[in-house]
Amino acid sequence: MSLVRPFDKLPTLNSAALLLVGTDEKQQQQLAEAILKEKKTFKINIHVATSLPLPAERDHIRPRIDLIAFLINIQSKYSLRNVEASLPHVDANFFLGKVCFLITGVGRMNHCSVEMNAVRKLGNLYCSPVIFCELDSEGIRVATAQRLVRMLQICAGHVPGISALFFSSLMKNSIDE
Amino acid sequence: MGTPDSLGMTPLGRKTAETGINFTSTTRFSRGLTFIRTHTLFGQSPARRIIPQTSLLQENADPQKIAFLLRKQWTLYSVTPMYKFSYGNLKEYSRLLSAFVAAEKQKGLAVEVGNDLGIKVTLSALLGLKGTDQDQAAILVQIASRSQLPVENAEDRVVWSGWFCCVSGDDFLENVPEDFTCLSLFLANGAESYTTIVGTWFQKTFDCCFSRLTISPLNLAWMAAMWTGCEVDSHMAATELVFSVPCLPQTLDISYAIHPEDAKALWDTVQKTPGEVTQEEVNLFMDCLYSHFHRHFKIHLSATRLVKVSTSIASAHCDGTIKILHSKHLIGVLMLLTELAISQIQ
Numbered sequence: 280m281s282l283v284r285p286f287d288k289l290p291t292l293n294s295a296a297l298l299l300v301g302t303d304e305k306q307q308q309q310l311a312e313a314i315l316k317e318k319k320t321f322k323i324n325i326h327v328a329t330s331l332p333l334p335a336e337r338d339h340i341r342p343r344i345d346l347i348a349f350l351i352n353i354q355s356k357y358s359l360r361n362v363e364a365s366l367p368h369v370d371a372n373f374f375l376g377k378v379c380f381l382i383t384g385v386g387r388m389n390h391c392s393v394e395m396n397a398v399r400k401l402g403n404l405y406c407s408p409v410i411f412c413e414l415d416s417e418g419i420r421v422a423t424a425q426r427l428v429r430m431l432q433i434c435a436g437h438v439p440g441i442s443a444l445f446f447s448s449l450m451k452n453s454i455d456e
Numbered sequence: 457m458g459t460p461d462s463l464g465m466t467p468l469g470r471k472t473a474e475t476g477i478n479f480t481s482t483t484r485f486s487r488g489l490t491f492i493r494t495h496t497l498f499g500q501s502p503a504r505r506i507i508p509q510t511s512l513l514q515e516n517a518d519p520q521k522i523a524f525l526l527r528k529q530w531t532l533y534s535v536t537p538m539y540k541f542s543y544g545n546l547k548e549y550s551r552l553l554s555a556f557v558a559a560e561k562q563k564g565l566a567v568e569v570g571n572d573l574g575i576k577v578t579l580s581a582l583l584g585l586k587g588t589d590q591d592q593a594a595i596l597v598q599i600a601s602r603s604q605l606p607v608e609n610a611e612d613r614v615v616w617s618g619w620f621c622c623v624s625g626d627d628f629l630e631n632v633p634e635d636f637t638c639l640s641l642f643l644a645n646g647a648e649s650y651t652t653i654v655g656t657w658f659q660k661t662f663d664c665c666f667s668r669l670t671i672s673p674l675n676l677a678w679m680a681a682m683w684t685g686c687e688v689d690s691h692m693a694a695t696e697l698v699f700s701v702p703c704l705p706q707t708l709d710i711s712y713a714i715h716p717e718d719a720k721a722l723w724d725t726v727q728k729t730p731g732e733v734t735q736e737e738v739n740l741f742m743d744c745l746y747s748h749f750h751r752h753f754k755i756h757l758s759a760t761r762l763v764k765v766s767t768s769i770a771s772a773h774c775d776g777t778i779k780i781l782h783s784k785h786l787i788g789v790l791m792l793l794t795e796l797a798i799s800q801i802q
Contacts, residue, residue, distance in 0.1 A: 360758065388672065390673065
């Protein structure tokens with residue numbers, strides 16, 4: 280039972296859970312704090328992990344995960360490999376809009392060790408949005424936190440009329456059609 | 457009867473004309489987009505690079521001048537195309553640049569007008585540093601201080617050198633208008649003050665722009681892979697990679713030296729087509745080195761940042777400095793650096 284499944288638990292009233300997976304713990308802390316500072320109408324639980332699978336012992340205490348954000352640091356190839364190794368431990372139903380890739384460190388392109396093609400290919404392969412951000416900058420961190428809160432709200436079903444399946448239409452490249 | 461017909465015809469005519477306009481506009485739009493996609497954009501590196509097998513210097517190269525370029529530490533700059541630069545006026549440019557350098561050096565000093573500070577600037581063409589025939593000839597700029605000794609035939613001491621070149625840049629620099637000379641790579645050796653003075657003069661005279669060329673860890677990994685694979689006849693130096701570890705209170709540098717024959721043997725098993733290097737092969741080469749290091753030291757080098765690569769051919773630092781050691785591979789190295797310079801300008 281090492282897979283993270285989207286619908287095997289009951290949701291809790293007026294709350295949503297976000298899972299951040301990434302190797303850089305300091306960045307995860309920064310992002311989590313920025314998200315918790317945001318003005319919101321529901322309770323957010325943020326779970327932080329360096330890699331999947333999550334330990335099975337605490338599985339019964341864990342709430343239902345509504346959105347998984349994989350953090351990839353563009354300056355570290357290790358973070359990309361780590362995310363690639365964690366992806367098989369996510370149930371396929373999650374990739375219907377409840378997963379997103381957060382690429383950090385793009386403020387310093389002359390330090391990049393991960394090639395953009397690999398990242399885009401990952402996003403295309405798993406049909407999930409790829410969001411570029413620079414968490415060291417205060418303004419961009421706040422903007423990213425706002426985006427994640429909005430996505431989380433939709434993924435948890437708190438916005439009537441819009442479900443997580445709509446995210447795939449955001450990623451279609453209109454020029455290709 | 458005629459009027460309804462003519463009325464009927466005009467909207468139809470207009471409709472076909474409209475569809476005609478729409479058709480051309482979309483093709484132009486999509487062509488523009490593919491133009492952007494084929495060129496490096498936002499940290500992309502090309503999927504494959506060709507290493508030319510016959511990348512020797514052309515016959516009219518002066519061996520003494522070429523030897524002058526080797527085994528020196530050069531700082532790299534990328535230069536936008538220069539407006540109205542003419543190879544026939546090199547002597548004139550030398551004179552003007554000498555006057556400019558002397559004037560800048562004299563700023564703030566109370567010196568008699570006309571007093572010769574003993575600085576002489578020469579611009580000369582460097583022949584033989586071309587990848588293809590469309591490339592412009594390289595230019596060498598040297599600042600020499602006239603010897604103060606009263607002895608005759610005393611040689612001038614070169615205090616600063618810089619050279620412009622562009623090797624196989626025509627693939628990327630199509631559609632450059634006339635009057636523009638594309639010498640996209642500038643290499644400088646010597647005091648920083650002279651570099652800024654010469655750079656300012658060129659920027660003012662030819663309306664171009666100099667910017668420091670930094671090399672990302674991704675491109676350094678390409679250089680490590682490509683240069684390890686090159687054949688070297690004489691003594692092979694060890695392949696050395698220097699990594700900088702982030703997120704520590706004091707900076708820590710890890711230096712990883714590999715025996716040159718082992719590195720070449722590893723690269724030979726990775727490379728599939730001789731003369732061509734792909735991104736997957738570079739990744740595989742680096743992953744092999746990282747996993748070997750991890751097995752022995754339990755440190756993930758992939759989480760650190762590659763800052764310096766030294767091989768038998770050349771050594772490059774991420775701040776944008778390079779040292780080339782062999783004349784046989786000079787053109788190959790310059791071709792790669794020209795590509796990086798042009799992608800930084802675009």
